[in-house]
Amino acid sequence: MSSVEQAHTGAPAAGEPANAPGTASAARQTGLWRTVGALLRKELLVELRTLESVPGMSLFALSTFVVFHFALNRGSVEGDLAAGVLWVTLLFAAMLGVNRLFVADADQGGFDAFLLAPVDRSAMFIAKALTLLAYLVVLELVAVPAFGLLLLGAPFGPALPGLIVSLALADVGIAAVGTLVAALAVQTRARDLLGPLLALPLLVPIVIGGSRASAPALVQAHQAAPAARWLLTLGLYDLVFGLIAYAVFDFLLED
Amino acid sequence: MAALEVEGLTRRYGERDALSDVWLTLEQGQTLVVFGPNGAGKTTLLRVLATLLRPHEGRVRVLGSELPEQSWAVRGRVGVLAHEPLLYRELTARENLRFHARLHGVSEERVELLLAAVALDARADEPLRTLSRGMVQRAAIARCVLHQPELLLLDEPYANLDPAAVELVAPLIGSAAEVGAASGGRSSGGTAGVSAAEASGADQRARPTRVVCSHDPGGGLAEADVVLGLRAGRPALLRAADQVDPAEIVELYR
Amino acid sequence: MERSSRPAAGLTNSDRSAPDGARSKARPPRYGGGLRTLSISTVIAMAVALGLVFFYAPLEEEQGFLQKIFYVHVPLAIVALCGFVLGGLLAIQHLRTRDPRWDMRSYVVIHMSLIFALGTLITGSIWAKGSWGHWWVWSEPELVSFLIIFLLYATYQPLRFAIEDPERQSRYASVFAITAGAFVPLNYLAVNETTAYLHPRVFGSTSNLPASMAFTLLVSLVAIALLFATLCKYELTAKHARAQVRALRRRIAGDAYDAPARGRSAAPAGLPPDMGGAPVGGAPLQPVAGIGAHAAGRSA
Numbered sequence: 001m002s003s004v005e006q007a008h009t010g011a012p013a014a015g016e017p018a019n020a021p022g023t024a025s026a027a028r029q030t031g032l033w034r035t036v037g038a039l040l041r042k043e044l045l046v047e048l049r050t051l052e053s054v055p056g057m058s059l060f061a062l063s064t065f066v067v068f069h070f071a072l073n074r075g076s077v078e079g080d081l082a083a084g085v086l087w088v089t090l091l092f093a094a095m096l097g098v099n100r101l102f103v104a105d106a107d108q109g110g111f112d113a114f115l116l117a118p119v120d121r122s123a124m125f126i127a128k129a130l131t132l133l134a135y136l137v138v139l140e141l142v143a144v145p146a147f148g149l150l151l152l153g154a155p156f157g158p159a160l161p162g163l164i165v166s167l168a169l170a171d172v173g174i175a176a177v178g179t180l181v182a183a184l185a186v187q188t189r190a191r192d193l194l195g196p197l198l199a200l201p202l203l204v205p206i207v208i209g210g211s212r213a214s215a216p217a218l219v220q221a222h223q224a225a226p227a228a229r230w231l232l233t234l235g236l237y238d239l240v241f242g243l244i245a246y247a248v249f250d251f252l253l254e255d
Numbered sequence: 256m257a258a259l260e261v262e263g264l265t266r267r268y269g270e271r272d273a274l275s276d277v278w279l280t281l282e283q284g285q286t287l288v289v290f291g292p293n294g295a296g297k298t299t300l301l302r303v304l305a306t307l308l309r310p311h312e313g314r315v316r317v318l319g320s321e322l323p324e325q326s327w328a329v330r331g332r333v334g335v336l337a338h339e340p341l342l343y344r345e346l347t348a349r350e351n352l353r354f355h356a357r358l359h360g361v362s363e364e365r366v367e368l369l370l371a372a373v374a375l376d377a378r379a380d381e382p383l384r385t386l387s388r389g390m391v392q393r394a395a396i397a398r399c400v401l402h403q404p405e406l407l408l409l410d411e412p413y414a415n416l417d418p419a420a421v422e423l424v425a426p427l428i429g430s431a432a433e434v435g436a437a438s439g440g441r442s443s444g445g446t447a448g449v450s451a452a453e454a455s456g457a458d459q460r461a462r463p464t465r466v467v468c469s470h471d472p473g474g475g476l477a478e479a480d481v482v483l484g485l486r487a488g489r490p491a492l493l494r495a496a497d498q499v500d501p502a503e504i505v506e507l508y509r
Numbered sequence: 510m511e512r513s514s515r516p517a518a519g520l521t522n523s524d525r526s527a528p529d530g531a532r533s534k535a536r537p538p539r540y541g542g543g544l545r546t547l548s549i550s551t552v553i554a555m556a557v558a559l560g561l562v563f564f565y566a567p568l569e570e571e572q573g574f575l576q577k578i579f580y581v582h583v584p585l586a587i588v589a590l591c592g593f594v595l596g597g598l599l600a601i602q603h604l605r606t607r608d609p610r611w612d613m614r615s616y617v618v619i620h621m622s623l624i625f626a627l628g629t630l631i632t633g634s635i636w637a638k639g640s641w642g643h644w645w646v647w648s649e650p651e652l653v654s655f656l657i658i659f660l661l662y663a664t665y666q667p668l669r670f671a672i673e674d675p676e677r678q679s680r681y682a683s684v685f686a687i688t689a690g691a692f693v694p695l696n697y698l699a700v701n702e703t704t705a706y707l708h709p710r711v712f713g714s715t716s717n718l719p720a721s722m723a724f725t726l727l728v729s730l731v732a733i734a735l736l737f738a739t740l741c742k743y744e745l746t747a748k749h750a751r752a753q754v755r756a757l758r759r760r761i762a763g764d765a766y767d768a769p770a771r772g773r774s775a776a777p778a779g780l781p782p783d784m785g786g787a788p789v790g791g792a793p794l795q796p797v798a799g800i801g802a803h804a805a806g807r808s809a
Contacts, residue, residue: 029327030360038357042343042350049345049382109341113398115307117358118331180688184681188671194664198685201661202692205699212703233699244691248684251604255308255677269675270755 032126035119039127046104047131053100054138061093061143065150076153082218083211086147090140091174091207095196097135098178101128102186115253125179125249132182133175140167152218159217162225166213169234173206173241180245183252202241209233256319258283258406258464259304263313266299273299275488276313281481283405284462286429288475288496291485292508297468298338300485301408304466305335318405331359334404334463336412336428340395344384348375348394351383352401359402369397374423388415396424407465413474429463430478472504541746544739551739554732558725566725575639580725582632584733585625586651590693592622592737593662597690600683612679613777615686617744619665621737626659647704654700661689670775679777748776 030038047053068085069075077085105111114124144167148156156163178199185195213226213234259281266274274296281287289297302308304317306326314321320328335341342351352366370376373393383391392415399407412428413421469475476482482499484492484507491507492499562580596619603611633652638644647653668685672678 029331030358034360035358038354041357042346042354045350046343046345104343104345108343109337109339110343112307112335112337112339113341113355114358116305116330116333116335117355118327118360119358180684184668184685187677187681188668189673190667190671194668194671197664198661198668201657201664202688204657205696208699208703229702233702237695237699240691240695241688244688248604248687251680251684255302267676270752270759 030117030119032120032123035117035123036127036130039114039123040130043127043131050104053097054135056100057093057096057135057139058142060096061089061139062146064089064092065143065147069151077151078153079219080211080215082152083215085151086144086214086218087207087211089147090136090143091200091203092196093139093143094136094174094178095199097132097139098182098199099185099192099195101132101179101182103191106186111253121250121253122246124253125246128182129175129179129245132178133171136171136174140171156217157223159223159225163214163217166210166226166231166234169231169238170206170210172238173234174203176238176242176245177202177206180249180252183249205233205237209237256283257281257316258285258318259287259466260316261313262315264300264303264310264315265312266296266303266308267311272488274303274485277485277490279481279483279490279493281464281466283464285480286465286467286478287481287483288479289466289468289483289485290470290472290475290492290504290507294487295485295507296488297485298410299488301335301337301410301466301468304406305333305408306330331402332404333406333408334399334402336395336399336407336409338410340383340391340398342383342391342394342398345382347380347382348386348390348397349379351394352397355398355401361402365401369401369427372423372427373397374420389417389420392416393420393424396427400427405463407463407467409465410468411470412467413471429465472501476501476504541750544742544746547735547739547742551732551735554728554735558729558732561725561728566722567719575636578632578636578639580729581733582629582636583726584730585629585632586655587730588733588737589622589625589629589655590658592618592625593658593693594690596622597687600686600690603679603683604687609679609777612683613745613748614741615683616669616777617741617748619662619686621741621744623659623662623665625733625737626655626662629655630659650697650701650704653704654697657696657700658689658693661692665689666775675777682777 065085068077068089072081072085105114115121144163181195181199181202185191185198188194209230213230216224216226257280259279261277261279264274264277265272277296277300279287289300291297299308303310303315303322306317306322306329309323309326316322317329318332320326322329342348343354346354348370349366352370353363355361356363356366367376370379373396375390375393375397378386378390383394386394396412399409407428409428412424416424467475467478476496476499479496479499482492482494482496482504483490484504486507492503558580562577566577566580568574568576596615599611599615599618603609603615630652633649633655634644637646637649637652645652665682665685669678669682672681
């Protein structure tokens, strides 16, 4: 019986009165970060098992570079044009990830299971945003070198750190907004359509900040660091939308 | 203190009433069986009691906590068995249960205990999508009682289960007939033939309060202390089980 | 056990809205109130504004007569932007209070702002064609950010339409309205940063406007704002009236009432039943058999 004794937490013994209204003694809550950890493990397991998101996003990015080559009819791009090709591709690949983010939960009752547990509900947003962020990082680890190889006239030189910083800042914004939009779209009837439709206008400031910030890094002659104002734009966007998304997300979960 | 106190509960769906003016009281340890045709509001009632839906009108008190203000105090003390298993098809039974265990702060040993109790330990490492519906249902039942809830909300718990499986899971979900017999066998210890009584630890102390949705007048009545019949969201019948005639239940479906 | 005749406090919408002391005979609030005054003031304001535009405001040298469209374009833009932000604020109220009327207001305001935004784009395009010879210019940050905002809010109704559960629809729409409302200023800042100016921005240079132009602009702004308010009130009143009719039908038909298939709709469903004349504090529509024994639940 000992293992059951150990597992037994909270339920009153026979004859004991249950808790008086309002007391929290039996309402033990699983801590926020422990819940986030549990969710992240689950996400990782599902993704590794199904390989639905990350390979698809990466392959999509590679194919898009090839398409751009033919569409633009150029062997290489640089400067603003390069920034444009890179950011558009990354954005559309991110949409694929956004579309799939909550599908397993919506279709297999994952929301209900989470809502029934004694957990801090903000954990869902944090876990999912971190997951999307991870997908984006892996995507960029594949897509950016591929871009350099396939389409970029200039090699990534000393301006690479600047490029990485702008990518990182943009990823945070895409993760926050993408998670919110994914949750909005997943329980509608046209989920694959509404996700991108909602996300693309919302992500325009990211595109602006990201491409303006990285364009100087992608030129042949003298590569330059990103201008501070664009990094500031990205940072401000991340802050504002990170907070808003975090604040409103819980309203999407409950009924 | 009653386990459930529902006063004038109304839940709308747009302009329709999914549940309309439901009143009931259920003491701890009692079983309420809810009958009614599809669309009558049984699932809605269960979801309100599970804190998944908030009442639009009326008052609901579950285990002493007022819904929806104190819903947080109720979660973790309620176990829900729904139409869907609420499990991820790509993960194994073990992985699913461990995930739920982490969410509820339950140990891994208990996961193993329950896997054995529902006779899934042999196939606990295969993705759920490879298992039969009956096995998935058993896994769902394991998930439901994993955290030893004081209140069980069961939506047709015996669906998809063959008689052997029904016998297996009945004590886990607090079916009256089994609890007394099970407690007699618990002194035998050892991991071989883990008795369901060991797994349903809380049953030893107090029978869980249960709300069961059922379509089976005979079996359902046998388990019930109180019977609620719903029709189009309204309570059409609310009585102690021994005062209910099976024919009245059939009448509900007319 | 006596069943109390009124629902418990705190959980019903009708508690907040019914006038004090009127529980026994709930008077549904009058939604058409003030509509006539509003309409008349709008007509007057618009007439005055038109008069000023055509007869008072001086003719601008560079752009000629076409410049007068500026008196329509700028107010439309300002009102639309304020409308979107207001829609977000109303949505915050909805999420806070769960009262569906806030969602109704949010929906109408956003919906109307979208129309005004379309007007902004069209008038802006005409102005661009007249001033610079192109139907579209990327050099005006207001126009560009308006395009983005228009594209964003154009998804509002498809989003609502795609969600069947009415309560979820309202909730999700409110989340969207809040996010999009916060997006409006941020988007403007970002687009502004990245757009080269072709012309000195007219709005920003209001201080350089001759007094006559500034005055005309102000009057136009008031007129268009009144127009916005009137149209919103019309739509709100119409929706409430329809919801009341439905509630009355339900009351007459009793339980035999079969809600006509409204089909899926992007618009919020309307008032909670108590608002529309359904009996409040009275007996339920159908006597329920066997209920008196719910006390039996205790004794069993």
